[in-house]
Amino acid sequence: MNQKQPRIAWITDTTCTVGADFIKENQLNVIPLQVVIDGKSYKETIDITDKQFYERMASESVTFQSSQPSVGEFIELYEKLKEEYDCGIAFHCSSKLSGTFSASVMAAEQVGFKLYAIDTRTGSYPHAYLLNKGIELFNQGFGPEEICDKIEEMKTNTRIFLIPANLNQLHKSGRVSGSARLLANLLNIKPILSVEFEGAKIRDKVRTEKRAINYMLDLLREDMEVSKVSKIMIIHADAEENAIKLENLINAQEEFSSIPTDRMMLVPVAGVHTGVGTLGISWVCE
Template identity: 55%
Template sequence: MNKAKIAWITDTTASLSKEFIEKHHIHVIPLHVVINDEFYKETIDITEQEFYERMKNEEGKFQTSQPSINDFVELYNKLKENYDCGIAIHASSLLTGTYQSSVMAAGMEDFKLFAIDSQTGSYPLSYLIKKGIDLVDQGLDAQEVVNQLNALRDHTRLYLVPSNLDQLHKSGRVSGGQKILASLFNIKPILSIEDGAAKIKDKVRTEKKAFAWLVNQLTEDLATKTVRKVAVVHANHFEKAAQLEKMVNESFPHIETEKMMLITVAGVHTGVGTLGLSWVCE
């Protein structure tokens, strides 16, 4: 029996390198970033770094927008000519409607699609895609791959520490009173992406305590699970990201680390200077 030809589909929240995308022929649909009502295709018209620099230096509205369903319709119309089916892994459906648009477009084009709501984004999403490609290479069929990746979702971790509450306040995530109190007492909320949504996991007084909290979460997971790699995510704050990476390297010299820019769909709410850690438990 001939092996099914599988297309891989994702979106720009996946934090994949251009080299990896090209090597594995991954079809990436861009989300849009919106600056003062002007639309830019993420990673095509504007990089994450450029977006954060503009957010830091310009007044106005900074938002994100999901891809048009037509982008997916066009893609699936082409893919069905050359592929038997597709596996699509998208950012959490609670954070963006991209997953829903992808599924709907595949139905409109009668393209056989195995769709996964990753319930996350950034590094964990890239991990799921890489793991899926490995599983296909090992000979698993599309449904078996999807089952394994769905089981992995509960083992992903993504923690974010906003540098301040300005952007969370603008996006309606915190009230004005909370913002003032946090500024007065230097309180830093720690956000976690869990079950597809952003939740305030804890609140600490200083950045130093926030970093210690992040490392402690990793320590707790390592007591019972295997973690091979940790991503230090940041919203255009290379210096602080290097400090956090150094802490992880000193505490866990056997674990590989990588610094990566925080996806704008998260950064538009958490703001410039956000820092965080992400990993997947195996």
């Protein structure tokens, strides 16, 4: 651990689901990703809320896409930060899912800002978890390189599993074929999507949402046999009622009853691909 800590700027993007109080308390610099609705771009959390996005997706028959921040946006930020800070530590969403990490690194190099950029290989709750751990390590006296090393060790311990309500949006975004979508909707087949170190993939397919939920809970049980899980996060795409039911189901089971649970909305740039009604669970193995 270093005796004298450098002046560090903390940077992240809107796939990191932290609240306004946390952002203010830690002076976070948050670069927004964008959703593109019918050709018009909206910056997450600035031009459109999560709720507004999903309401529009549910009611409008137009195209919904996502877009990463430009290198120029990062250049503008880093030009300012290099005047006040010795360096920055940036926690970005998976480079396997977005070019945000690359844009951040490129911008820092162009303006000569010393940046320790972390490709979290995840998003949403685990992204926020890793950022929080990084700040905790800094407050304990660890330097930037040590923080990056320790976060690197934690990255493979993050879990996100999602159940789309249907395959319509995955079809529109080119993730599944039209015939696969039709068959899945007819037979009530639910894919379980996972965000892993190598990117997003369909982990498995099962009949009915109940079986899909049990599948996710079985994975949680397996992790709990060998690791500590300090929180279970229920993630949903404007499906609050179903999220509450899932939370109650988890809390009612004795093996999970001692673990705190919470709910959060799926970030719109992910919801673009999974659609309204998506339900999922996330946790981190400690």
